[in-house]
Amino acid sequence: MTEPISQKIEKLTAVKGMNDVLPPDSAAVEWLEAKVRALMARYAYRNIRTPIVERTPLFIRGLGEVTDIVEKEMYCFEDRLNGDSLTLRPEATAGVVRAALEHNLLYDGGKRLYYIGPMFRHERPQKGRYRQFDQIGAEALGFAGAEVDAELILMAHALWQEIGLLDVRLELNSLGQASERLAHRKALIAHFEQHAEQLDEDAKRRLYSNPLRILDSKNPHMQALIEAAPKLLDFLGAESLAHFKALTDILQANGVAYTVNPRLVRGMDYYNLTVFEFVTDRLGAQGTVCAGGRYDYLFEQLGGKPAPAVGWALGVDRVLALAKESGLPDVSPALDAYAVVTDASALPLVLSTLQALRAAGTSVQMHAGSGTAMGSMKSQFKRADASGARFALIFGPDEIQARQVTVKPLRDASAAQQVLALADVANWAATLQSAA
Ligand code: ATP
Ligand code: MG
Numbered sequence: 001m002t003e004p005i006s007q008k009i010e011k012l013t014a015v016k017g018m019n020d021v022l023p024p025d026s027a028a029v030e031w032l033e034a035k036v037r038a039l040m041a042r043y044a045y046r047n048i049r050t051p052i053v054e055r056t057p058l059f060i061r062g063l064g065e066v067t068d069i070v071e072k073e074m075y076c077f078e079d080r081l082n083g084d085s086l087t088l089r090p091e092a093t094a095g096v097v098r099a100a101l102e103h104n105l106l107y108d109g110g111k112r113l114y115y116i117g118p119m120f121r122h123e124r125p126q127k128g129r130y131r132q133f134d135q136i137g138a139e140a141l142g143f144a145g146a147e148v149d150a151e152l153i154l155m156a157h158a159l160w161q162e163i164g165l166l167d168v169r170l171e172l173n174s175l176g177q178a179s180e181r182l183a184h185r186k187a188l189i190a191h192f193e194q195h196a197e198q199l200d201e202d203a204k205r206r207l208y209s210n211p212l213r214i215l216d217s218k219n220p221h222m223q224a225l226i227e228a229a230p231k232l233l234d235f236l237g238a239e240s241l242a243h244f245k246a247l248t249d250i251l252q253a254n255g256v257a258y259t260v261n262p263r264l265v266r267g268m269d270y271y272n273l274t275v276f277e278f279v280t281d282r283l284g285a286q287g288t289v290c291a292g293g294r295y296d297y298l299f300e301q302l303g304g305k306p307a308p309a310v311g312w313a314l315g316v317d318r319v320l321a322l323a324k325e326s327g328l329p330d331v332s333p334a335l336d337a338y339a340v341v342t343d344a345s346a347l348p349l350v351l352s353t354l355q356a357l358r359a360a361g362t363s364v365q366m367h368a369g370s371g372t373a374m375g376s377m378k379s380q381f382k383r384a385d386a387s388g389a390r391f392a393l394i395f396g397p398d399e400i401q402a403r404q405v406t407v408k409p410l411r412d413a414s415a416a417q418q419v420l421a422l423a424d425v426a427n428w429a430a431t432l433q434s435a436a
Helices: 025-042 058-061 069-073 093-102 145-164 178-194 200-205 211-216 221-227 238-253 316-326 342-360 377-386 395-402 423-435
Strands: 053-055 075-078 085-088 111-120 133-141 169-174 271-279 288-294 309-315 337-341 364-366 391-395 404-411 418-421
Touching: 025 069, 025 133, 025 145, 025 316, 053 058, 053 093, 053 342, 058 069, 058 093, 058 316, 093 111, 093 133, 093 309, 133 145, 133 316, 145 238, 145 271, 145 288, 169 238, 169 309, 178 211, 200 211, 211 221, 221 418, 238 271, 238 395, 271 309, 288 316, 337 377, 342 364, 342 395, 342 423, 364 395, 391 395, 395 404, 404 423
Parallel strands: 337 364, 337 391
Antiparallel strands: 053 085, 075 085, 111 133, 133 309, 169 271, 271 288, 288 309, 391 404, 404 418
């Protein structure tokens, strides 16, 4: 027995920063995902689906302790059975590498993978920055050459072309190798020590633990200081420079414009050599739509056999926000037909007819009444119109009697109404398909 509800129940809402995606907006997400799946197939990247929850140490070891994500953005909780610390994934690269190690994916050579799914970060919600957000990412595991860095960048570039984002800029940098970063690090610390009074709290804290990350600061008061800092590119040796040149040669040959941004360091510690971002000026402070780079040491860092790797991730919300500004094509799902039914006793026959139509590829929305009352013809036609369907399928008493259906064009005034035998609807559906 349920008790009558005596007090007012508090209204339940979604968690702050975690958004519902409702129709028709969800159609835009599906449109982007379909574009991405087709794109990935053309570049021979295969889908990987890793769990949303991973063990917390994966991210601490993978991303680095002194990163925004690990320091303050992770959703961690205890497994109530054994007390293990678990985390809602803030990004997917660490999980993909964990899976590659766990399943020995690279036993017969490199693998090209992509994923689509939600990530979780406890950030301050604002435009373009949410606590649950979708990312699409591509990872090429087991490849050391700059041509794979180039392939990934060309693939993202092709996506922008395809979805009409013509003003995203590519920024590139090289983080070199650990020994090169060490020499740069010394110079960097000396530079910031000289101007310690200009450092904010975050920068002071990172001065000795992770000074490179200070370059990524968005604090406007520190920009001049950062601008004047020693550039990592000036510390690179011949091999790192050759890798960078091999990449830029391919980009140039493919007409992909880029700027070298010596301050670009990225938010995770796992990167080396190539790092890049695709940025826009149209989204305010949240201007990075896609970011990535090479992470040749992550496999080792996670306890596995060393393997080079490179990848990127794009923020679905930001990409779609941009695409909408540029003007999306009509992405609303098309509806072929709306079934108007006058008498509930005809429903068994009507539904089997609709099944045959759908099996033949037609999209049909059934008018649903409440039990035996189907509603007046007039109100059903109103709904048929509002549904956007091209045709109304009229199952009236005469039609049912004769085992027929009347097909009434709703959008094309010059098209004639026709009557079909129920046995013939699949043929009619086929003519719709071939016309499409
Ligand atoms: P930012 O500097 O904007 O915080 P990030 O360096 O943390 O970005 P990555 O971890 O590289 O971003 O994630 C790749 C992409 O995912 C970003 O370029 C962005 O488009 C998207 N993204 C990251 N965090 C969020 C978020 N909280 N909400 C929505 N999209 C996000
Ligand atoms: Mg961030």
